[in-house]
Amino acid sequence: MPSVLPNPLIPGFNPDPSCVRVDDAYYLVTSSFEYLPGLPIYRSEDFSTWQHIGNVLDRVAQSGIADSVSGMGAWAPTIRYRDGTFYVIVAMGMSARGCVVFAADDPAGPWSDGVDIPAVDGIDPDLAWDEDGNAYVTYSAYRMRGDQPGRHDGIEQVRVDLATGQALEEPRSLWSGTGLQFPEAPHLYRRGEYWYLLIAEGGTERGHAASIARGPSIEGPFTSGPANPILRATGTSRPVQNTGHADLIEGPDGTDLIVALGVRPLGTGLSFSPLGRETFATTVEWVDGWPLVAPVDLAGRAEDFTEAFALGDPTDLADPGWLAVGRLPADVAAIEDGTLVLTGIGAGLDAARPIFIGRRQRHIDSETAILVRPCDGAGGLGLRYDERFHLTATARRGAEGHLVVTATAALPGIRQSTSHTVVGDDVELRLTTRRPHRLMPNDGAGGDLITLEATGADGATIVLAEWDGRFWSAETAASFTGRVVGPFAESGSVRFLDFAYRGNDAVAPAPS
Numbered sequence: 120m121p122s123v124l125p126n127p128l129i130p131g132f133n134p135d136p137s138c139v140r141v142d143d144a145y146y147l148v149t150s151s152f153e154y155l156p157g158l159p160i161y162r163s164e165d166f167s168t169w170q171h172i173g174n175v176l177d178r179v180a181q182s183g184i185a186d187s188v189s190g191m192g193a194w195a196p197t198i199r200y201r202d203g204t205f206y207v208i209v210a211m212g213m214s215a216r217g218c219v220v221f222a223a224d225d226p227a228g229p230w231s232d233g234v235d236i237p238a239v240d241g242i243d244p245d246l247a248w249d250e251d252g253n254a255y256v257t258y259s260a261y262r263m264r265g266d267q268p269g270r271h272d273g274i275e276q277v278r279v280d281l282a283t284g285q286a287l288e289e290p291r292s293l294w295s296g297t298g299l300q301f302p303e304a305p306h307l308y309r310r311g312e313y314w315y316l317l318i319a320e321g322g323t324e325r326g327h328a329a330s331i332a333r334g335p336s337i338e339g340p341f342t343s344g345p346a347n348p349i350l351r352a353t354g355t356s357r358p359v360q361n362t363g364h365a366d367l368i369e370g371p372d373g374t375d376l377i378v379a380l381g382v383r384p385l386g387t388g389l390s391f392s393p394l395g396r397e398t399f400a401t402t403v404e405w406v407d408g409w410p411l412v413a414p415v416d417l418a419g420r421a422e423d424f425t426e427a428f429a430l431g432d433p434t435d436l437a438d439p440g441w442l443a444v445g446r447l448p449a450d451v452a453a454i455e456d457g458t459l460v461l462t463g464i465g466a467g468l469d470a471a472r473p474i475f476i477g478r479r480q481r482h483i484d485s486e487t488a489i490l491v492r493p494c495d496g497a498g499g500l501g502l503r504y505d506e507r508f509h510l511t512a513t514a515r516r517g518a519e520g521h522l523v524v525t526a527t528a529a530l531p532g533i534r535q536s537t538s539h540t541v542v543g544d545d546v547e548l549r550l551t552t553r554r555p556h557r558l559m560p561n562d563g564a565g566g567d568l569i570t571l572e573a574t575g576a577d578g579a580t581i582v583l584a585e586w587d588g589r590f591w592s593a594e595t596a597a598s599f600t601g602r603v604v605g606p607f608a609e610s611g612s613v614r615f616l617d618f619a620y621r622g623n624d625a626v627a628p629a630p631s
């Protein structure tokens with residue numbers, strides 16, 4: 120194990136991590152909400168470098184989220200392994216399916232159609248087996264009722280038949296946590312003579328936490344630990360906030376680790392997290408039979424990360440990192456004559472099901488570029504939080520040999536557009552994001568700087584817009600997801616080539 124864990128462990132929109140170790144490899148799954156393919160699986164052997172090897176939800180009917188609204192869909196999965204089979208159990212927020220357990224021989228997929236577990240009336244299910252091999256689903260009894268506010272009834276558990284999904288008993292109440300709001304995200308572990316019940320509390324915003332209890336059996340009774348919460352970002356000046364929703368795992372060198380969600384806010388006081396909730400890790404030490412968790416820190420991932428797709432080849436679209444809203448990227452996009460084609464429906468990223476495919480923005484300092492040939496249509500490069508919070512650069516044909524490129528900032532009830540003309544039939548659109556140090560006059564105000572640029576056939580670059588990234592942050596959008604960036608079409612057929620993303624997670628030096 121590296122002496123310092125790289126953090127974020129899995130950058131970009133990757134909340135609610137759960138991790139399992141099988142032989143010498145780790146497999147980690149995160150939430151994906153309204154996006155497909157859903158429930159990404161990341162693999163690592165050293166716990167430091169992670170590869171996105173596949174997704175659990177890769178069929179629309181299997182996913183149950185075709186009609187999920189933004190922020191609903193695939194919430195908070197747990198990944199576990201037993202007798203040669205990988206399991207991912209998940210609850211679908213307000214979707215066609217409720218609690219489902221999926222199985223696979225190979226975590227890269229394919230995953231099964233899933234078995235529904237109707238007895239689980241709640242979210243964040245965990246899967247564990249007792250000493251006799253009985254399967255238990257432990258979950259947060261958060262009851263969602265249409266558009267009414269949900270009700271939290273603590274942590275519950277039910278023994279199930281995994282083959283049929285049927286409950287083998289009435290659900291029992293296990294623990295309500297330490298009194299913080301929203302007890303959720305339970306995970307159970309057997310260690311020594313005890314069963315440990317780890318949960319999240321405090322809500323997923325500032326003050327989010329993890330707490331632990333232990334008991335003599337998988338069914339409890341559970342007694343709260345002496346030093347709860349065991350994980351919580353204390354003070355708003357810590358670089359990683361909202362740490363909670365955790366899973367325990369043994370690291371490569373035998374020491375224990377915890378994976379947890381967190382955010383990287385910019386600014387002090389009121390601060391804003393451009394990328395949403397990401398996956399972090401930290402170390403755990405056991406003292407007197409209870410875990411002591413080191414605070415989560417940002418730590419040296421000073422990599423220059425690049426990825427590029429020609430976009431004219433179906434294998435480019437098959438990369439597991441492409442996302443679409445409620446549909447698969449291959450059902451939204453077509454490949455024709457060596458280019459990617461998106462055909463608009465008369466609405467851009469305002470649509471509940473936009474003609475858009477995108478990738479997670481993974482770095483606060485990033486650059487995404489794409490070559491756009493609008494043909495008879497209108498489309499370009501977009502950044503999406505959801506259908507209310509997004510921004511776009513849209514190209515359409517203007518006078519002979521020219522294109523009109525429009526930058527649009529979209530927020531609820533507010534829309535601002537500016538247009539420029541560029542030379543040529545193709546235009547390169549570029550979206551860059553920069554942390555604010557030395558770039559904004561009121562450094563510390565908490566936003567990244569988002570710049571949209573266009574470069575025409577004559578090589579001239581026009582700055583289309585420069586916007587304060589606070590508007591497209593997890594806090595402003597009150598979002599469970601994160602930024603997703605990529606090509607979209609508004610109308611007609613729009614062709615795309617040469618998608619490139621570059622980012623760097625170097626921890627910025629403190630402003631002098």
Ligand code: 6LW
Nearest residue numbers: 194195242303304322323
């Ligand atoms: C997740 C729950 C939560 O199910 O947010 O606040 C939900 N915490 O644990 C979505 O990530």
